[in-house]
Every structure is written in structure tokens, then in C-alpha cells.
Amino acid sequence: MHTGTIRQILLITDGCSNQGEDPIKVSSMIAQKGIAVNVIGVLDDDQTEEPVGLSEVNDIANSGNGISRIVYADVLSETVQTVTRQAMTQTIQGFVSKELSQIFGQETNEEDLPPETRGEVQKVVEDLGETVNLQVLILVDTSASMQHKMEAVKDAIDDFILSLQARTGDHYYSIYQFPARNQVVKELLPWTNDGKRVNKVFPKLAAGGITPTGAALKQTVKAFQNVPSSEEWRDDSDDIIDSSYGSSY
Amino acid sequence: MTSSIHPTVRLTSQQRLEGIWNKRTYTIVRLIGEGARGSIYLARIGNRYVALKISQDSSVISAEVNVLKEFKKVQGPPLGPLLLDVDDAYISHDLKLAFYVMEYIDGVPVSDWVKREGLSWLFPISFQLLKKLHKIHQLGYIYGDLKPDNILIDRKTKQARLVDVGGVTALGRAIREYTTWFDRGYWRLGDRRADVTYDLFAFAVCLLSLDPHVTIHNTKERDIYKVLNQAKSLKPLTPILKKALSGQYNNALELKSELGVINRKQLQPTKSNRKTATNPKIDFWPEALGLSSIILVHAGLFYFLFYRI
Numbered sequence: 001m002h003t004g005t006i007r008q009i010l011l012i013t014d015g016c017s018n019q020g021e022d023p024i025k026v027s028s029m030i031a032q033k034g035i036a037v038n039v040i041g042v043l044d045d046d047q048t049e050e051p052v053g054l055s056e057v058n059d060i061a062n063s064g065n066g067i068s069r070i071v072y073a074d075v076l077s078e079t080v081q082t083v084t085r086q087a088m089t090q091t092i093q094g095f096v097s098k099e100l101s102q103i104f105g106q107e108t109n110e111e112d113l114p115p116e117t118r119g120e121v122q123k124v125v126e127d128l129g130e131t132v133n134l135q136v137l138i139l140v141d142t143s144a145s146m147q148h149k150m151e152a153v154k155d156a157i158d159d160f161i162l163s164l165q166a167r168t169g170d171h172y173y174s175i176y177q178f179p180a181r182n183q184v185v186k187e188l189l190p191w192t193n194d195g196k197r198v199n200k201v202f203p204k205l206a207a208g209g210i211t212p213t214g215a216a217l218k219q220t221v222k223a224f225q226n227v228p229s230s231e232e233w234r235d236d237s238d239d240i241i242d243s244s245y246g247s248s249y
Numbered sequence: 250m251t252s253s254i255h256p257t258v259r260l261t262s263q264q265r266l267e268g269i270w271n272k273r274t275y276t277i278v279r280l281i282g283e284g285a286r287g288s289i290y291l292a293r294i295g296n297r298y299v300a301l302k303i304s305q306d307s308s309v310i311s312a313e314v315n316v317l318k319e320f321k322k323v324q325g326p327p328l329g330p331l332l333l334d335v336d337d338a339y340i341s342h343d344l345k346l347a348f349y350v351m352e353y354i355d356g357v358p359v360s361d362w363v364k365r366e367g368l369s370w371l372f373p374i375s376f377q378l379l380k381k382l383h384k385i386h387q388l389g390y391i392y393g394d395l396k397p398d399n400i401l402i403d404r405k406t407k408q409a410r411l412v413d414v415g416g417v418t419a420l421g422r423a424i425r426e427y428t429t430w431f432d433r434g435y436w437r438l439g440d441r442r443a444d445v446t447y448d449l450f451a452f453a454v455c456l457l458s459l460d461p462h463v464t465i466h467n468t469k470e471r472d473i474y475k476v477l478n479q480a481k482s483l484k485p486l487t488p489i490l491k492k493a494l495s496g497q498y499n500n501a502l503e504l505k506s507e508l509g510v511i512n513r514k515q516l517q518p519t520k521s522n523r524k525t526a527t528n529p530k531i532d533f534w535p536e537a538l539g540l541s542s543i544i545l546v547h548a549g550l551f552y553f554l555f556y557r558i
Contacts, residue, residue: 162441
């Protein structure tokens with residue numbers, strides 16, 4: 001059974017972008033390329049649960065076909081895993097819906113099926129979720145206000161790798177920071193599946209001032225072009241899962 | 250496509266949910282629980298109270314229903330809440346959501362129960378839980394998200410019940426849902442792949458967290474053995490907990506039988522819980538109580554028959 005690859009960007013930030021391109025627009029462009037944009041907004045301890053400035057977090061994820069969560073730093077680890085998993089399921093479901101409409105003709109959403117059938121579909125989705133290859137680019141906002149949250153971010157990423165390793169399917173991850181000296185984004189770790197490398201990367205993180213979220217997102221898309229298993233995708237396609245996979249149903 | 254701060258669903262008291270497929274109507278009473286993946290309401294159908302779980306994400310409902318159906322196949326004390334219905338309903342004129350209905354367990358969270366009734370309750374509760382875990386493992390699953398919040402003590406039967414199946418994972422797969430303090434991955438004592446020892450690790454941390462001396466949420470260092478040292482009230486259990494934390498039990502029953510040995514030696518009440526923790530006498534335990542009453546009745550009958558002859 002040949003399984004395709006799911007591609008995601010995971011943006012960890014604590015506030016609104018204040019420079020450069022509109023991140024909401026950029027993220028919908030990224031979604032067009034078949035890459036989901038997930039966003040986690042990290043709150044300060046004294047912030048309320050629905051601060052005004054962080055609404056951008058939800059908008060970026062919405063237009064990026066991804067999932068968003070706004071959380072306090074202490075639950076960041078759990079959130080990273082949940083968000084990635086849910087976004088992956090969402091992508092697979094999108095694919096399954098396409099398959100369903102091919103089988104039943106016209107528009108068939110999973111929601112239109114009777115609960116019994118939906119349960120069977122769910123099993124297939126879960127099997128795929130476990131076995132599909134996953135490629136996650138982690139983009140960390142290292143602007144000044146994030147400084148005291150870096151320890152939590154490091155822990156969360158460390159923890160996330162542990163969850164990736166538990167899956168049956170292959171995974172690659174890379175880590176980028178923004179802003180960086182003289183550039184919008186900086187690659188901290190190229191694509192790898194080695195969990196031990198996170199620790200070597202993090203001392204390099206130094207927080208800076210501005211938050212050019214849109215521009216940073218745009219830059220990171222390029223990273224998806226030099227992936228180890230590059231033959232698995234076509235550049236201008238919105239097919240996330242290799243179409244050869246669909247024939248097995 | 251859902252992406253919101255809380256994937257929870259707001260329903261109001263007296264709101265009626267009409268199932269589209271099975272045509273049953275539920276009247277919402279009140280919210281009884283809220284998780285990361287949905288909301289649970291107390292609801293009424295006819296004269297019966299039920300628990301209704303509803304989510305913005307229909308796959309959450311489908312996944313949990315699949316698990317509850319598996320659990321239903323097993324004989325004996327139920328492994329999870331009993332599944333009663335699965336359906337969709339319009340919660341407003343344009344929003345259709347999936348939900349499922351299960352029995353309503355009128356229970357007390359295990360931590361409140363132990364605080365009120367004493368640490369001696371850890372034994373009967375542990376035995377019941379370990380039996381359930383073993384059956385789940387035999388089915389080919391791992392409970393996953395084992396923590397005190399997911400363990401209720403039924404007010405009537407005084408039996409421990411597992412109430413959330415969101416973490417249930419097929420053996421060998423990546424754990425679906427977990428909570429930091431009960432996850433061995435967090436303590437760097439193993440991976441996050443579903444195996445029997447994963448559940449037994451979480452079980453041991455559950456026991457630790459119920460010790461009044463333990464402040465698990467304030468531990469900065471990721472060293473569960475330091476937490477183990479804090480657990481003064483559970484001193485007699487230390488060797489067993491250590492084994493569970495380091496993954497040395499092959500199955501839940503092995504752990505259960507070793508607990509059974511300590512069972513007779515009893516726990517030492519300490520200063521801080523002397524008031525609440527009654528000295529654990531054997532006749533305090535519901536299981537023992539049931540057993541002794543059965544023996545009494547039989548002895549009585551036997552005596553009666555014997556006397557008549």
C-alpha cells in the first residue's frame with residue numbers, strides 16, 4: 001500500500017504581526033499548495049482567554065485550512081500534538097470526502113452519511129492518520145515578547161517529536177525562527193527525523209523585536225521544495241495525498 | 250472545517266435535540282463536563298437521565314462511538330459508559346452536529362472520594378480499575394488517558410467507572426490523547442506508543458497524585474521518582490509503584506495481585522489525613538462487605554436447615 005505525504009506548517013506565536021505582508025492572505029496561498037497552516041497562540045499568564053490581538057491566530061489557521069488554539073504556555077506540549085493530529089485528520093477527511101463524492105456521484109460529505117457508515121469511514125481515516133507520512137515545518141516566533149516562553153516552546157517541540165516517533169508512518173520535521181538578524185526567517189534545523197537534534201538547536205534561539213508573520217510564512221514555503229522525498233509531490237498541486245493511494249478503496 | 254478556541258458546544262437548559270436518524274428527542278438539563286474535544290450534557294429522555302456528548306467535530310463522535318461499541322462486547326462489569334444512541338441533530342436552524350448518548354453515571358471524582366472517605370479506598374478502587382484495564386488490554390487496546398478526572402466512583406454502587414474513552418488506542422499505535430502528568434513520555438521514561446506498560450505507568454501516577462503529600466503540579470524537574478518519594482502515605486506501596494513506573498509489570502493482573510499482598514498490611518494514616526482517613530478495616534470495603542453478607546446469609550440458611558433436620 002502506497003501512502004502519500006501530509007504537509008503542515010506549525011506556527012507558534014504570541015501576537016499579531018506588525019510588519020510586511022498580510023499573514024491571512026499568505027496562509028491561504030500556502031493552503032492552495034496543499035500545505036495546511038496550523039497556528040498556536042501562546043498567552044501570557046495574566047492574559048484573558050480571548051484577547052483581542054490574538055484573533056489573528058484563528059484567522060491565519062482558517063484561511064490556511066489548518067487548526068488553531070490559543071493556550072497558556074504550560075499546556076503548550078499537549079496542544080502541539082492535538083493541533084497537528086486534528087489538522088492531519090482534517091486533511092485526510094477532505095481527501096476522503098473527495099473519494100466519497102466520486103463513489104456516490106454529486107456532493108457527499110462525511111456528515112451526510114448515517115452514523116453507522118461514518119463510523120466505518122472514521123476507521124479508515126484513523127488508519128491513514130497512523131500510516132501516512134507527515135512533514136511538519138515548525139515556525140517559531142522569537143520576537144522579544146516570546147523570550148520568557150522559549151523554554152516552554154522547546155519542551156513542546158521536544159515532546160512533539162516523541163509523539164511523531166510513536167506513529168507508524170514516516171515523519172520529517174524542520175525548525176525555523178523569525179525574525180532573525182538580516183533575514184525574515186532563519187533555518188535552525190533542516191528536514192530531519194532525528195529527535196535528538198532539537199536540543200542542539202535551541203540554544204541558538206535569540207529573541208528579536210518585530211513580528212513579520214506574513215513574510216515569514218511565505219519564506220518557509222520554499223523549504224518544502226527541498227525535502228528528502230521530493231518526488232512524492234508536484235509543486236502546483238492541491239492534492240495532499242498521492243492520488244495513487246485512492247485506488248485502494 | 251472547525252478551528253476555534255474551544256471546540257465545545259453551547260446548549261441551553263430545556264433545549265431539545267431531535268435525532269435526525271433515530272428520531273429520539275433529548276431535553277438538555279445542564280452541562281456536566283467539557284473536554285478538549287467536546288461537551289457533555291446531562292439530558293432527559295422520558296423519565297430517564299442520560300449523558301449526551303456533542304462536538305463540533307463529528308470525527309470525535311465517530312471515533313469514541315467506535316470504541317464504546319468495542320467495549321460493549323465484553324461481558325462483566327462495563328469497561329466504559331454504556332452506549333445508548335448515536336445521532337445528528339440541528340442545534341440551531343443551520344448547524345447540524347453529531348452526538349452520542351450514554352448512561353449517566355452519578356459519581357464522584359476519585360480524588361474527591363478518597364479525600365472524603367480515606368486512602369483505604371485506594372485498594373478496592375485499584376482492584377476494580379486494574380481488572381478493567383486488563384480486559385481493555387485483552388481486547389487489543391490501551392486506555393491511554395488514565396487520570397483521576399476520568400475515574401468516577403458511582404454514588405450508588407460505589408464502583409469505580411472509567412468515563413472518557415477519548416484516549417483509547419489500539420495496541421502498537423501512537424497514544425491518541427494523554428495528559429502531561431500521567432504520560433510516561435513527559436517524564437522521559439518511555440515512548441508514546443500504546444502498550445500495556447503505558448497504562449500501568451499512568452495508573453501508578455494516578456495513585457501518587459491521590460497522596461495528600463504529593464504536589465505533582467509544582468514539580469519543575471521531570472523526575473517521577475522524586476514525586477514517588479513525596480508520597481509518604483503510600484509508603485507501603487513504594488516498591489510496587491516503582492515497578493509500575495519503570496514498566497516492569499507484564500500485565501495489569503500482575504500489578505493487582507502484588508497490591509493484594511499489601512492490602513492486608515494496610516496503609517499508615519499520617520498526620521495530615523488522620524481525621525479523614527479512617528483506619529482501614531476490612532469491613533469498610535464494599536467488596537468485603539458484599540462477600541461477608543453472602544457468607545452470613547448462607548450460614549444462616551445452613552443453620553436453619555440443619556436445625557430443622
